[in-house]
Amino acid sequence: MVNDVTIYIDGKPLLVKAGSNLLKVARQNGFNIPGLCYHHKLTPTGACRLCLVKIEGMRGLVASCTISVQADMKVTAFDQELESTRKFLLDYLLSEQNDDFDFTYNDELRDLMFRYGLDNHENRFFKPLKPSSDFTIDESSPVLTYDPSKCIKCFRCIKACDEVQGKNVLSFNDRGMGSYIVAGVGVWGQSECDGCGECIQLCPTGAIVEKPNRNAIKVNNIEKKVRTTCPYCGVGCQIELLIQDGKIMRSNGVEGVSPNDGRLCIKGRFGYEFVHSSERLTKPLIKRNGKFEEATWDEALTLISTKFNELRDKYGADSLAGYASAKCTNEDNYIFQRFVRTAFGTNNIDYCTRLCHASTVTAMLKSIGDGAGSNSIEDFETTDCLLVTGNNIIETHPITATYVKRGAVKGMKIILIDPKWTPLVKYSTVWLQPKLGTDVALLNGMINVIIQNGLVDQSFIERRVEGGMEAFEELMRLVKPYTPEKVEEITGVPAAKIELAAKLYGESATAMIATGMGLSQQVTGTHNVFSLLNMMLVTGHIGKDRCGIDPPRGQNNVQGATDVGCHPTMYPG
Ligand code: SF4
Ligand code: SF4
Ligand code: FES
Structure with missing residues (x-):
């Protein structure tokens, strides 16, 4: 069992778990210490040094993301020296980076640039060290692009691919200013990358970004974010859909919740285009003279109920059956089985579990x-x-x-x-x-x-x-x-x-x-x-x-469909 210990940040006592990550604990308690290479899902790297703090009894400034808290630790998170050191380091990072931000992705580096007033180039000490034209963008993947001129070498993508997704596709090539991320032996589209997009989600600068809707999305124009469940397999990953102009523009994994803690696979991250497919049926169609024709809902529902009633009256209730879906919600499935059992009057209700488990x-x-x-x-x-x-x-x-x-x-x-x-x-x-x-x-x-x-x-x-x-x-x-x-x-x-x-x-x-x-x-x-x-x-x-x-299970609500009674041997509950 892990004990609670008291630590002090800028004089404020905090009761925290012994051994927890200092940067994480500080942020959870409202100390907004900057930092770009740390992510709660990854082992600490200590690369960007922006999260520097002072700790009583330790020499110099230390990267808080690499420190585990101990009882009575006394930490200074903000003072003049720390803030100007952070600004200096950020200024240097920006000098190595192409800060031609286009607002098509969330950008932690850009946010820090504004926070420290470095959007105004007159406030910068360092001049750009290398023109962005010196870098080659890797566009070979079907789902993402990598722009080395925006990369701050924070290791988050490498660790995201390795530690979170267990794929280990990425590494660094070359040294110093010229270093850049490579997938496999060099070309992203020819590597073992399966397009899960974990590296996109964890990249803090937009060096790795989605290809779909790349030029259409503007993060400031997102109308709403919809939290929902991925419609594909039985894992039921939690996703957040970004909606712009009434269209899904992006799908992100929701961090910090079960079952996926932000992770997605290629289907959950990119497989949403069917929602807006022109081939989807959005209006009722009735076949007349061998051809489907558009109809009103009243016409369609009247026709359906008349036909069902005729069949039931002529052949009995068991001539009818209902087939539910394990991709529907519990509420939809509950109503459906109830409709079959009461309106049809039959127990002929089933769904896809018959074919699988x-x-x-x-x-x-x-x-x-x-x-x-x-x-x-x-x-x-x-x-x-x-x-x-x-x-x-x-x-x-x-x-x-x-x-x-x-x-x-x-x-x-x-x-x-x-x-x-x-x-x-x-x-x-x-x-x-x-x-x-x-x-x-x-x-x-x-x-x-x-x-x-x-x-x-x-x-x-x-x-x-x-x-x-x-x-x-x-x-x-x-x-x-x-x-x-x-x-x-x-x-x-x-x-x-x-x-x-x-x-x-x-x-x-x-x-x-x-x-x-x-x-x-x-x-x-x-x-x-x-x-x-x-x-x-x-x-x-x-x-x-x-x-x-x-x-x-094969679909995202197999258990729910059974629990609410879409099965001939089970009633709801
Ligand atoms: S998309 Fe997924 S598999 Fe491909 S490099 Fe990124 S994290 Fe690795
Ligand atoms: S591509 Fe992004 S996540 Fe990877 S090292 Fe560069 S800045 Fe960090
Ligand atoms: S966040 Fe701590 S060194 Fe980068």
């Missing part, structure tokens, strides 16, 4: 009483062991995968079960490639290894599993023939790898399972998941912090 949910409901995932997304970084099966998590749930990659860097063990290569292979401790349709045998083999090696949590089974040790012994008898060698024959996975994977899962203090379509969309889908659940229950890796099973 129905088999998973069937197994989970029966085995543990709930089809929802056990964990928060942050747990994907902090659990000791993650078993990923039938789930190309880096491509299908890119933001969840950023947590997985960060965990892998810190030593999390990853067991990957997938017949085909996915990008997660390079982060995995062990990769098992079973023949198609042999998952139950593989998992039975892993359970057998767990039992043979004494990795069973007997106390958990006795206390929490129906049937207790008697049920366990039945399972033990069932999996006994599945020796690693026998399972190798069935699955093609080497026995040594089966043993290694089972021990990694069984020996870890905390362990999670992320299961996907590759496991559920098989004729034995439900039994595959039963096998996973058996392994989880014998090791007691459920009902505890950073343990459990998670079926990452």
